[in-house]
Amino acid sequence: MLLKVASTISREMQLDKLLRVIMDEVKNVLQCDRCTVFVLDRERNEIWSKVAHGEKEIRFPAHLGIAGHVVTTGRVINIPDAYADDRFNPNIDKQTGYHTQTILAAPMRNKLGEIIGVFQTLNKFEGHFTTEDEETLDAISALSATQIENAQLYENQKKTFDSFIETLASTIDARDPLTAGHSQRIMLYAAELARVLHLSEKEMEVLRISALLHDYGKIAVRESILTKEDRLTETEYKHIRNHAAYTKSILENINFSGALRQVPLIASSHHERIDGTGYPAGLVDEQIPKLSKILAVVDVFDALTSKRHYRTRMPFHEVMQTLSAGIGTQFDPLYVNAFRQIKLNRLLTILEQEHLALLRKSDLTLLEEYDSIDYIAAFQAPYPLEQEKRLILTFQTYYMQQYLQPGT
Ligand SMILES: [Fe+2]
Ligand SMILES: [Fe+2]
Structure with a gap:
């Protein structure tokens, strides 16, 4: 016994x-x-x-x-x-x-x-x-x-390890004000995708660490280029692209154990494309780890929904169209489809992470019923129903940050 x-x-x-x-x-x-x-x-x-x-x-x-x-x-x-x-x-x-x-x-x-x-x-x-x-x-x-x-x-060591990884991620985010909070958001979006896909706890952990560290190689990219506001020259662009290879070589120095041994490869493959034209290795479809394919989708989503320079956010339906347009060349359809199934309330709480306290609970509850497939359907409806109008309006108010402007 x-x-x-x-x-x-x-x-x-x-x-x-x-x-x-x-x-x-x-x-x-x-x-x-x-x-x-x-x-x-x-x-x-x-x-x-x-x-x-x-x-x-x-x-x-x-x-x-x-x-x-x-x-x-x-x-x-x-x-x-x-x-x-x-x-x-x-x-x-x-x-x-x-x-x-x-x-x-x-x-x-x-x-x-x-x-x-x-x-x-x-x-x-x-x-x-x-x-x-x-x-x-x-x-x-x-x-x-x-x-x-x-x-x-084990629990104490894990706390130390986690805070260490998060600190590394925030040092990268801090170098480039244009992408502030990027690694953190990538991690959160990836976790949402993982939930939709019912990934195992182990896979989620590998994904979480890989997401936080995916752009770590940017530490080796010159700041003047990273934050340059004008068009990049071909050489500068090549230099920035090197960040993926740097991510790999830097993370390979960390003594990851168990399933986390895949972190350097998964983190550094987030710019690979399934048609083989990505970087750093030019891997094709089945050669790309599935967790990297997830990172690829959420990385582009965050880039498109971040406000660069003086621009406002790209309209949401255009963002989703851009993701769809990448299916089969840039993205594996499986992960774009999974991304479409993330509930809108969860997307918003990541998009508007800095203003969480200002998101109205009743609005979030309303948006909990819909994902971006519903949003696009409502958006394209020639004669939208009352509830479809409400869905669009509610989401837009937060997404386009109209709620932050005085008098609205
Ligand atoms: Fe990157
Ligand atoms: Fe990134």
């Missing part, structure tokens, strides 16, 4: 999911109604847990309640009748409507013997918790401790 528990929990690296898996296993093995794993946060001297089936996190000072008692004393607590025991706090039952009868709580220790959390099980189905249950819980707790510590370590 312990081997089965060990193998089940060893498969989970994400802290949230891991805790849930452990709680389920314990309930099964001990034949009881509830199990909560509390984790000790030494820095804040608090105990926290995700409530068994609710999403909310609970947090309290590390000396309170049964769990606090276990943390303080380091001893197992086995209570056959909760309401007859003064360590038990009946207020929580009052708030939740639950009726606690029996409690078994045990400390969770790491390899150094330090307490890192508490297991608390409630309401044994038959009778009360036995000495054997105590031993079983102790064994499961020992098994879980290492895995929980690893998951915490």
Whole structure:
């Protein structure tokens, strides 16, 4: 039984999911109604847990309640009748409507013997918790401790890694005021496409990092050329195009592991075209990674919808027409079609990211019902219906940023 528990929990690296898996296993093995794993946060001297089936996190000072008692004393607590025991706090039952009868709580220790959390099980189905249950819980707790510590370590490292990648992306965006926020938006659009396409979590992660870093090679492009307002000469244009190859060679120096090893290739192939006339490698259709094909679509969408110099945004139907025109030469049809299915409220919240607070909730709710296929259909309708007019008007107000002008 312990081997089965060990193998089940060893498969989970994400802290949230891991805790849930452990709680389920314990309930099964001990034949009881509830199990909560509390984790000790030494820095804040608090105990926290995700409530068994609710999403909310609970947090309290590390000396309170049964769990606090276990943390303080380091001893197992086995209570056959909760309401007859003064360590038990009946207020929580009052708030939740639950009726606690029996409690078994045990400390969770790491390899150094330090307490890192508490297991608390409630309401044994038959009778009360036995000495054997105590031993079983102790064994499961020992098994879980290492895995929980690893998951915490992994989570912390991931936070460091993520903030590092985001910082790199913002250094690129900061170099060119014309494309401010570009990498961030590409990442958000790509995530929307990934949702439409039901990509796996792993693919989404590779896509997210690749999107944030896709133009990193611009670090090697001279600023005078990057920000030049006049027409570029042929040589200057070639120099800018080099950014894709630079993205690849720079990112190859990062020691990515696992699925993230594909990041340099995926990030640097965002200017490839399926007809083979793109750069840096001139790959054709099936040679181009699918995540790069996604980046290609969202990269062009963002370029077209950004305000360059003094221009206002290109009208939305023209943007969508430009994407359609690229199907079969520049873009893989699959990803343009997926892009068309992104709901308009989600597009707007990325387009107007800087003014999120000004987007009216009721408008977003209206736009949630439509994607850009609906928009184009309404836009081209010779006799648009009332609701079609409303859709166009609502979207346009934000898209053309009329809502930012005084008096509108
Ligand atoms: Fe680029
Ligand atoms: Fe780009």
